[in-house]
Amino acid sequence: MILFTSDLDRTLIYSERMMTEYPIESETACVEMMDERSITFMSYQSIKLLNTFHENHLFVPVTTRALHLYKRIHLFQNDIKPPFAVTSNGGTILIDGAVDQDWHQELYARIVRTSLPKEDMLQAFAAIRHESWVLRESYVDGLFYVFQIVKEAVPYDELAAFEVELQKIGWRTFLHGRKLYILPQQVDKAFAVQRVKEYIDDYDVHVAAGDSFMDYLMMKEADIGYSPLHGEIFETMPNAPKVTWLNGRGVAFTEELLMKLLESKTTLIR
Numbered sequence: 054m055i056l057f058t059s060d061l062d063r064t065l066i067y068s069e070r071m072m073t074e075y076p077i078e079s080e081t082a083c084v085e086m087m088d089e090r091s092i093t094f095m096s097y098q099s100i101k102l103l104n105t106f107h108e109n110h111l112f113v114p115v116t117t118r119a120l121h122l123y124k125r126i127h128l129f130q131n132d133i134k135p136p137f138a139v140t141s142n143g144g145t146i147l148i149d150g151a152v153d154q155d156w157h158q159e160l161y162a163r164i165v166r167t168s169l170p171k172e173d174m175l176q177a178f179a180a181i182r183h184e185s186w187v188l189r190e191s192y193v194d195g196l197f198y199v200f201q202i203v204k205e206a207v208p209y210d211e212l213a214a215f216e217v218e219l220q221k222i223g224w225r226t227f228l229h230g231r232k233l234y235i236l237p238q239q240v241d242k243a244f245a246v247q248r249v250k251e252y253i254d255d256y257d258v259h260v261a262a263g264d265s266f267m268d269y270l271m272m273k274e275a276d277i278g279y280s281p282l283h284g285e286i287f288e289t290m291p292n293a294p295k296v297t298w299l300n301g302r303g304v305a306f307t308e309e310l311l312m313k314l315l316e317s318k319t320t321l322i323r
Contacts, residue, residue, distance in 0.1 A: 055110040058139075058246050058255035058271060060263035061118070063284065065103070065307055066093045066126065071157075072231060073302025075283065080085055084128040084182045093126070100128065102311035107133050111256060113243050113249060115139040115173030117234070117267055118192045120152075121247040142236060142267060143245035148252075156248050160239060162197075167229070168237040171198075178235065181211040187233075197236035204231050227267050229285065234267070243270035262310060272296060279313075281306040 059065055066084055067075075072094055079098050081287070083091035094101075104114055112135050114122055116140045123140040124130060127294040138147040146162060171192075188208035191199050216226050219235070225233040242263075250259070261268070261275035264284025272278025273295050280286045286293055301309040 054248070054256045056113070056253065056259045057106065057108075057110060057314060058113045058242075058249075058261045058275065060242075060265070060268045060295070061114055061116045061123075061126070062093070063264045064262050064268075065099070065114075066128075066282065067303060071207060071283075071303055075305065077304045079304075079308075080225075081304070085126045087125065094304075095128070096308060098306060099307045099311060102308065102315060104133055106311060106314055107135065111136070111180075113137045113139065113254065115246060115261075115263075115271060117142040120147075136296075137249050139242060140308075141194040141244045142234075142240055143239050143242045144194055146245055147301075153248075160244075163175075163239040167239055168195070173222055173272045174193050174198075174219065174224045175234060177215065177222070179207060183208075183216050189314065196240050197234060200233040200235070202228075202231055202233050203205050207233075211310055217245055218288055223286065229265050229267065234282045241270055242268060243274050246271050247274070258302070260314065269293070 065073060069092065072081065075192055077096060079096045081094045081096050082100060085093040085095070092165055103112065111132070114123070114129060114135055116139065116234070120140045123138065129135060129138070134151055139145070140147065146156045153204050186203045186208065188201040188203065194198055212226070217226055224239050225236060227236070259275040260277055260279065261272040262279040263272055264281050264286060268286060269286060272280065278296045278297060280296050281302060282298055282300070283306070286296065287298055299306055299309045
């Protein structure tokens with residue numbers, strides 16, 4: 054059996070903008086609605102392939118999305134129902150749709166041991182934060198911050214110095230597109246996936262997929278990682294170890310990835 058842990062946005066599901074940037078000929082389906090508007094999509098072929106994989110192997114969605122935003126993806130609530138899911142960048146594990154309270158308690162204990170309170174982080178950030186580049190903030194599931202930014206106005210030298218200071222107090226940053234994430238060091242997809250793997254004892258190989266730096270540790274710790282050419286990992290680390298690049302971009306990457314998983318023997322997945 055293959056254990057497949059995968060990022061969602063820009064790896065399995067795509068915004069309308071991404072669908073326009075990387076068009077495909079096959080038909081697409083909406084997998085997420087907001088205010089009666091379709092906002093993310095997959096191809097019918099991708100859904101079919103993922104469902105076939107789900108019936109024969111173990112698929113675990115792993116997303117930075119807050120829990121309520123993951124639950125908005127109706128495909129994974131109504132059609133393909135994974136027994137495990139990871140949300141909030143590793144902050145929450147779902148088992149058959151219910152929050153794993155043991156992981157919840159353990160993670161918070163880890164954060165208390167290794168990171169100073171969020172007030173200390175915010176005080177440090179205040180030294181470089183300015184309305185000219187930070188537009189608004191959100192605090193995700195009581196775990197980490199996401200700041201909407203003006204990418205062109207980011208003071209990169211100051212941000213780099215801030216990152217060094219953050220490491221001393223147990224926090225870190227990820228700059229991803231027009232979002233700046235600031236997280237306790239223990240809030241990582243890879244750590245939650247490690248816990249999920251403790252609950253599973255019958256898989257043969259672990260495959261991970263993702264497009265961003267926030268996926269990279271999970272991919273490094275898998276037996277093999279797949280990443281798209283449209284992702285920031287390829288853009289900045291094209292020689293990243295333990296990562297295999299596929300030819301497709303956008304939905305074409307997803308279809309190629311899922312076909313490769315279904316066609317491969319578990320011991321010969323490369």
